[in-house]
Amino acid sequence: MKRVTIYTDGACSGNPGPGGWGAILIYKEQKLEISGYAEHTTNNRMELLAPIEALSRLKEPCEVDVYSDSSYLCNAFLQNWLTNWVRRGWIKSDKKPVENRDLWEMLLKFTQMHLISWHKVKGHADNPLNNRCDELATGEIKRRRSK
Secondary structure, three states, X not given: OEEEEEEEEEEEOOOOEEEEEEEEEEEOOEEEEEEEEEEEEOHHHHHHHHHHHHHOOOOOXXXXXXXXXXXXXXXXXXXXXXXXXXXXXXXXXXXXXXXXXXXXXXXXXXXXXOEEEEEEOOOOOOOHHHHXXXXXXXXXXXHHXXX
């Protein structure tokens, strides 16, 4: 299997409000930066959409390391929140429905195709790739505002 590294970030101006996401895919010496925009969204949706968009670019099953500063995203996998939500019929431990179920279901499909390891990084710190993803995400929002 090919080994791919993905860095992701999401941003929102207001919550909800206009949002952006950014991702960097790295395979050997190749690097691909991607980003996108949503008119009315939340920060959490952008944090989930970034890895979805990145993983959708992979053409075959891969070993993937996903790096994100989103506790919401990473803890769902690292602390088995997602497994428990599915087991309980998409209900959280507080008995409320899971938000963003549509995006979580997309991420689950990718976990069936790829061997994914999730890594939580500190946001707005000294990680240049995470900082670049933040620039991509916020840049999408700024670019739309200036139109």
